[in-house]
Structures are given as C-alpha cells and as structure tokens.
Amino acid sequence: MASVVVTPKRWMPKGDALVEVRGKLPLVVFGGIPGETAKVRITGQGSHQARGDWQSAERPHPRRVAPPCDRYSLCGGCPVMHLDAQGQADARHEIVRQALEQHGLDTEVLPLVSSPGGLADFRHVIKVGFGVSDIGRIKVGAWGRGSRDVVPIPECLVAAPILRRTMVSLAHHTIDLGIPPYEGGRGVLRSAVLRASHTTGEVLVTLVAGRRDRALSELAEQIARGVPEIVGVWLHLNDGQGNAIFQRDDQGVVGVVPLVGKETIEERLCDVTYRVGPGDFFQTNPAMAEVLYQRVMDGLELREGDSFVDLYSGVGGMALPAARRTGFALGVEEVEGAVRRSKEAARLNRVPAEFVWGPVLEVMPEIAPRLAGTAPKVVVDPARRGLEPGVLEAVLKLEPSALAYVSCNPTAMARDLAALVKEGWTLSPVEPFDMFPNTAHVECLVIARPPGGSVEVARRAPKRQLVR
Ligand SMILES: C[S@@+](CC[C@H](N)C(=O)[O-])C[C@H]1O[C@@H](n2cnc3c(N)ncnc32)[C@H](O)[C@@H]1O
Structure with missing residues (x-):
C-alpha cells in the first residue's frame, strides 16, 4: 500500500x-x-x-x-x-x-512514578497462545499485533527471566509431544498463564485446554522436570467461544485440576505474604505494586480503628496490609479461589481481615448494614472496564469518608471520577505508576473526598461476622 x-x-x-x-x-x-x-x-x-x-x-x-x-x-x-x-x-x-x-476533568496529573526495576524483566505473569505456522509447525508465544497469530517471543525483554525460560521449555515440549493447538472445537491447547513470584522465584503454570488429553500430564511433568522453579502445573478446561482465557462455571468458579505439584506460590509485599493460585489476579509488576499499595494506605491516611473496605480485592492485595494499620478490613472479590487464598493469607499473616465472595454489586446490600455509620475508607480497584453500572451509587450509599480509586484504564477511571465529581466530591491529583513499562498502560491512583471534606464520625470498624 x-x-x-x-x-x-x-x-x-x-x-x-x-x-x-x-x-x-x-x-x-x-x-x-x-x-x-x-x-x-x-x-x-x-x-x-x-x-x-x-x-x-x-x-x-x-x-x-x-x-x-x-x-x-x-x-x-x-x-x-x-x-x-x-x-x-x-x-x-x-x-x-x-x-x-x-470526561471534562482538569485534574492535575503528577509525574509518573518509575518502575523500581526499570523497563525490563518486570512482568511476573505472561499469557501465551498456541498456534500453527503456514507450514504446519506448532508455535507458542504472544498473540500478534492486531491478530490472533501467535508470535514466538523467547527473548521477550519485559518478561521476568525465569518466565522466559519457562516459556521456552513449554514451547519445546509442546512441539516435541506434538500437542495440537485448539481451534474451532478441534485440537487441545488454547493458552497458558505463567506466573512467577518475585519473592521466591517459584513458578506456577496454568495450561488452558479446549479438551482433556493424556499428553497434557506428560507436558506438565516434562516442563516441571526441565525448569526446577516450576512448583505447580494446573489444567483449566475452556471449550467456550471467544478469547477469554478462563471460563467460570454456574457458581462463578474457575475450575482447575492439578497436573503436577502445588496449587499456590507465595509473594511478599508490604510485609504481607500472599498466596496466589491458578486463575487469580495478582499485579504483574510486584515491586511497583508495593509502592502503589503504600501510597493507597498513606493517601487514605489509614489509622487504627478506621473502617476499611477493599472492593475488587483479588488475593487480598490491599486489604491485608491495610488491616495491619486499621485493625480490621473487609474485602470483596468475585473469584472464589482468590477469596480462599485471601482467607488463608489472613490466617498465615495473623491479620484480622474478612473476605466476601461475589460480584461487588451483589455483595453490597449484604455488607452495607455492617458498615452503616462507620464512615468507611473504601478502595476500588476494578478490572479494565471500570465500575459496573450501579456500583458507584452503592459505594456512595456507604457514606465513605474517603475513596481511593485505583485503575489500570485511565478512560474508564475518568468516566467514574466524572460521576463522582458530579456528586460534589473533590479529587486529589492523579498519581500515575509505571506498572507496565514499554506499553501505553498505566496504573493510576486518585483519592476522592466527599462534599464538605472527610466525615469524622466516632470511628469504628465494621461489625465482624461471616457473611458467606
Ligand atoms: C485489577 S484486579 C485488582 C486486585 C487487587 N486489588 C490487587 O491489587 O491485587 C481486579 C479484581 O477484581 C475482580 N473482579 C472483577 N470484577 C469483579 C466484580 N464484579 N466483583 C468482584 N470482583 C471482581 C477480579 O477477579 C480481580 O481480582
């Protein structure tokens, strides 16, 4: 052209x-x-x-x-x-x-906070696809720019070195065993999620297949033998259409079956040990996430006795260190395994926190009565689409004394913040964090305060009880 x-x-x-x-x-x-x-x-x-x-x-x-x-x-x-x-x-x-x-906001944007490890080797989770070349060879790598073509990236500069080795081993053994990529209801392997702990160096692999095949157990054993840092290989079956990596069952559970080793690896940030399992979200750049979590807690001026709620809490990312400061935290998360891991981590770290499983919008009516009159400090850290319709209204009903909005998508964040401003809330300058160097993605934090400033009420934590 x-x-x-x-x-x-x-x-x-x-x-x-x-x-x-x-x-x-x-x-x-x-x-x-x-x-x-x-x-x-x-x-x-x-x-x-x-x-x-x-x-x-x-x-x-x-x-x-x-x-x-x-x-x-x-x-x-x-x-x-x-x-x-x-x-x-x-x-x-x-x-x-x-x-x-x-979105009509002229909020100041502060200078970008740099990624502590620089621009390379920061990715501690990578998603790889399986495909076939023009001459029929199996390919393992990233999905290419603007297409679903698979591009081998064995030298990927942004992946943690141990994940590069894992990816190379996975490609080698998949090709060696001749496991065909899944396409249109045929073949086996769709994708794989590789996660490394920046604390221990351990690796967890989740293979995603369109159907079961005996060769998958063999593949799991071979990669675990070849890369000793791999401590667990799990299988997730996804025969759905579309490009979503994980499929949930009717209960919202991401089903996984063990192939080799253990279910979780451990990460340590802000003096908290987290457990991360197959299908869980955990920040891809843990060193940057630690800086972000500290800024959330400082920005909200968390103190002993504050009522604190972490919506979209993952494996307890912010709830667990926050509970150390406040004495108690409540987290809400829709992935069942992640909620289980949050609870385990709360016990492991002896942190007083409680986690509720379910979509935020559905859980809010259950937790709202417990938070009534506590002027909670709330953090929201939704997925890229931002807050689902109705969530902001439900959060405002809690009468929070402050809201920390954490986002990896500035467009969705701006839309939600504009709605807050309409309700009379004031915004701190936006703090951008370089969570994803070399990409256009950026993690942002904004602290929002209600009309009339922070509400100082007789501070008390939410009533403690098991909701689910
Ligand atoms: C961007 S991650 C943030 C996780 C956590 N705050 C952290 O720092 O690790 C978003 C999380 O929200 C969860 N999630 C997405 N939609 C949800 C919903 N409607 N209700 C509850 N959790 C949801 C995802 O499973 C994921 O764990």
Whole structure:
C-alpha cells in the first residue's frame, strides 16, 4: 500500500499516534510520535479509520530510540518501546491527561512514578497462545499485533527471566509431544498463564485446554522436570467461544485440576505474604505494586480503628496490609479461589481481615448494614472496564469518608471520577505508576473526598461476622 508523510497530533489509549486531517479518515500510526513528521506506510483502511506503520522521519523526535526487540512490530505487546524512558513517561502522562479531558476533568496529573526495576524483566505473569505456522509447525508465544497469530517471543525483554525460560521449555515440549493447538472445537491447547513470584522465584503454570488429553500430564511433568522453579502445573478446561482465557462455571468458579505439584506460590509485599493460585489476579509488576499499595494506605491516611473496605480485592492485595494499620478490613472479590487464598493469607499473616465472595454489586446490600455509620475508607480497584453500572451509587450509599480509586484504564477511571465529581466530591491529583513499562498502560491512583471534606464520625470498624 501507499506511503504518506504526516504529523500525528495526539496519542491513542493503546499507544498509537493519531493523525487527524479535516475531510480525511483519521490515521492511526503504530510507532508514530505526536509532533514528529514521518513517512508512514498505510496498512489498512476501515470505515472509521485508516491504519499505518511508521517508516522513517527526516528529523526523528528527540525521545525516539530503536526498539531493542526484533519482535516489536510483530508482537505489538510493547507499543511505546520506540521511546526512551522519559519519552514513555511523557506519553503515559499525556494519555492520562487526555482521558481526563475527554470526561471534562482538569485534574492535575503528577509525574509518573518509575518502575523500581526499570523497563525490563518486570512482568511476573505472561499469557501465551498456541498456534500453527503456514507450514504446519506448532508455535507458542504472544498473540500478534492486531491478530490472533501467535508470535514466538523467547527473548521477550519485559518478561521476568525465569518466565522466559519457562516459556521456552513449554514451547519445546509442546512441539516435541506434538500437542495440537485448539481451534474451532478441534485440537487441545488454547493458552497458558505463567506466573512467577518475585519473592521466591517459584513458578506456577496454568495450561488452558479446549479438551482433556493424556499428553497434557506428560507436558506438565516434562516442563516441571526441565525448569526446577516450576512448583505447580494446573489444567483449566475452556471449550467456550471467544478469547477469554478462563471460563467460570454456574457458581462463578474457575475450575482447575492439578497436573503436577502445588496449587499456590507465595509473594511478599508490604510485609504481607500472599498466596496466589491458578486463575487469580495478582499485579504483574510486584515491586511497583508495593509502592502503589503504600501510597493507597498513606493517601487514605489509614489509622487504627478506621473502617476499611477493599472492593475488587483479588488475593487480598490491599486489604491485608491495610488491616495491619486499621485493625480490621473487609474485602470483596468475585473469584472464589482468590477469596480462599485471601482467607488463608489472613490466617498465615495473623491479620484480622474478612473476605466476601461475589460480584461487588451483589455483595453490597449484604455488607452495607455492617458498615452503616462507620464512615468507611473504601478502595476500588476494578478490572479494565471500570465500575459496573450501579456500583458507584452503592459505594456512595456507604457514606465513605474517603475513596481511593485505583485503575489500570485511565478512560474508564475518568468516566467514574466524572460521576463522582458530579456528586460534589473533590479529587486529589492523579498519581500515575509505571506498572507496565514499554506499553501505553498505566496504573493510576486518585483519592476522592466527599462534599464538605472527610466525615469524622466516632470511628469504628465494621461489625465482624461471616457473611458467606
Ligand atoms: C485489577 S484486579 C485488582 C486486585 C487487587 N486489588 C490487587 O491489587 O491485587 C481486579 C479484581 O477484581 C475482580 N473482579 C472483577 N470484577 C469483579 C466484580 N464484579 N466483583 C468482584 N470482583 C471482581 C477480579 O477477579 C480481580 O481480582
């Protein structure tokens, strides 16, 4: 296709640069940088926008670097790797500012808090896919940019080194055993989730298959033998349509069966030992998460006796260290295994915290009476879609004295914060954290306070009882 010379003006949320010229389709440029005039090869055109790949610039942007990965444009997992660290920080800052502006907010955005370990080796969870090459060879790797094609990434710079070794071993033995990828109801392996503990170096592997096959046990044994850090391999069966990795049963349980070893690995952040199992969420960049958790607790000014609620609590990420400060915390999480792990960790750490299993919206009516009159401090850390309809209203009914909004999606966050501002709440400046270097994703924290400032009531913790 043709090439054009263009100057993008703004960032897109996924890290592409956008060219807008009156009377023409918007052009989304992979590898572009706003303000830099560049030659772009047009790669596709839809009814709403055209797409292109950056080719060259006569005067490259001062922050442009050659991406240090030969799969950069095929894989697409690190779309802002063509910028140096400061250039990436500026881009993420601008992406957050644009999201706020789009929702009518002029909230200040603080400088990005850097990832403690730098731009490489930070990912402690990776999801890999299985596919077949044009000549019929099995491939294991990332799903490619804008497609479901699998791109082998054995040298991936952002994955923790132990996960690179795990991925290579998984690819080697899958090919060796000839286990076919699952596609349209045929074959076996769909994907795998590899998680490493940054504390112990242990690895947990969850194989996701469209159907059971005896070769999967053999695969599990072979990778565990080849990589001694692998302490557990589990199988999750997912024969559903669509690209979701995990499928839940009618009870909302992510079913897993053991193939080799143990069910959990341990992580340690903020002096708390967490248990993480197959299907659980845990932050991909644990060193950055520790900084974030401290900022949440400091921003909420947590003190002994405060009523504290962690909505979307995962395996107890914020509830457990917060309970150390307040004396008690309540967490709500919809993945049953994660709730089990939170409870185990509460016992293990001797932390007074309680966890309720279920979707936040369904659980709120059960916990609200226990929180009545306690002016709780609430943290919400929803998935990328942000708060589901009705959740913000239910949170406001608790009459919180402060709300910490933690988000990995500035657009959804801005939408929810705009609704809070409409209710008269005031927002702290947005604090961005570099949880996902080389990507356009950024983790943000905002502390919101109710109209009239924090409510000081006779502080008391929620009534302690087992809800479920
Ligand atoms: C971004 S993670 C945050 C987890 C935790 N705060 C942490 O720092 O590790 C979001 C969590 O919300 C859970 N989740 C998603 N939708 C939910 C819902 N409607 N109700 C309860 N939990 C939900 C997910 O399973 C996941 O554990």
